[in-house]
Amino acid sequence: MKKNMSIWLAIAIGLVLLLSACGEKSQEDVMGKLSDNLEDMKGYKATAEMKMDTGNENEVFNIDILHKKDDLYRVQLTTDKKDKESQVILKNKEGVFVLTPALNKSFKFQSEWPENGSQPYLYQSLLNDIEKDEDAVFSSTEEYYVFQTKTNYQSNNNLPYQEIYFDKNTYTPVHVKVLDKDKKAVVEVKFTSFEMDPEFKKDAFEIEKNMTSSTSTDVPVTTDSTNSFSVMFPLNTAGAVLAEQIETDLEDGGTRVIMTFEGEKDFTLVEEQINVEQTLASPQMVDGEIVNLGFAVGAISENSIEWHVNGTDFLLASDELTREELIEVATSVQGQEIK
Structure with missing residues (x-):
């Protein structure tokens, strides 16, 4: 009996030594190395694909990310659809902006972005979420270190968890899964490249460069926005029904449609065709926060969301819908023309 115990003890010790020799690291070891990486690097350049399940169809973005120390960020999101429309989230010394180059449109935010919430495509945001979650779960596979953590989406409480590889x-970072309350992946970000300490062009974080250039992968591609105007209807109306639709021809040749929905919670949806030649490049000040709707990046305030896509301005407003409901209705405004 004693001999058998000695054999099992020797095997156990051998396994411990083997694991140590293989370099298996603890959660603290890995977090230490991740933090050192962030502290030591002067910046990074990354590319990724982000897939979002909006409940109607999967939306896919190609993302180019630039970050330079001194709080400079540029995140370009380009749809994989035929029009390849791009939007840019830009943070420089002048502030935080969302740019839509094809429409010559820009929002300026009084915002603490990206520190004010989870950003699944930013290295430092992922580390921040891990560090803040005392209940984060750590595991290791043959290729990856994996963390399961809580998220911090201030404008959307329906995505409380994430897995980070x-x-x-x-x-x-290699792969991020953002999960709903049932632990179903709603957003997935797959990094296709990640370069530390790259060289940055001098004007890579300037508004003018990002609004006009289409000659480099370091800046957004300006697209031609000449699509015909179609009125879009929300598939999710939060129990309300269309009570009134008013269509008006504008002096610049565009069209404005105002739709009023009535029910348990009333709301108004305004859609306006954009005359690109008459839009102003100077940023429009927004009292709100950045929100990703799956097909566009918009601005959300207490009672409204506004966004631009395919040559059209959208404004969804309600004194009765919650912020989560505003997002749910807005994300359902896709491809449905009212006859």
């Missing part, structure tokens, strides 16, 4: 060799 880091490459074991480079300690850079």
Whole structure:
């Protein structure tokens, strides 16, 4: 009996030594290395694909990310659809902006972005979420270090969890899954490249460059926005029904449609065709926060969301819908023409 116990003890010790020799690291070891990476690097350049399940169809974005120390960020999101329309989230010394180059449109936010919430495509945001979650779960596979954490989406409480995968060799993010309350993946970000300490063009974080250039992968591609105007109807109306639709021809040749929905919670949806030649490049000040609707990046305030897509301005407003309901209705305004 004693001999058998000695054998099992020797095997157990051998396994411990084997795991140590293989370099298996603890959660603290990995977090230390991730934090050191962030502290030591002067910046990074990354590309990723982000897939979002909006409940109607999957929306896919190609993302180009630039970050330079001194709080400079540029995140370009380009749809995989035929029009390849791009939007840019830009943070520089002048503030935080959302740019839509094809429409010559820009929003300026009084915002603490990206520190004010989870950003699944930003390295430092992922680390911040891990560090803040005392109940974060750590595991290790053959290729990845994996963290399961809570998220911090201030404008959307329906995505409370995430899984973050880091490459074991480079300690850079590889895959992020943002999960709903049932632990179903709603948003997935797959990084296709991640370069630390790259060289940045001098004007990479300037508004004018990002609004006009279409010659480099370091800046957004300006697209031609000449699509015909179609009125879009929300598939999710939060129990309300269309009570009135007013269509008006504008002096610049465009069209404005105002739709009033009535029910348990009333709301108004305004859609306006944009005359690109007459839009102003100077940023429009917004009292709100950045929100990703799956097909566009918009601005959400207490009672409204506004966004631009395919040559059209959208404004959804309600004194009765919650912020989550505003987002749910807005994300359902896709491809449905009222006859």
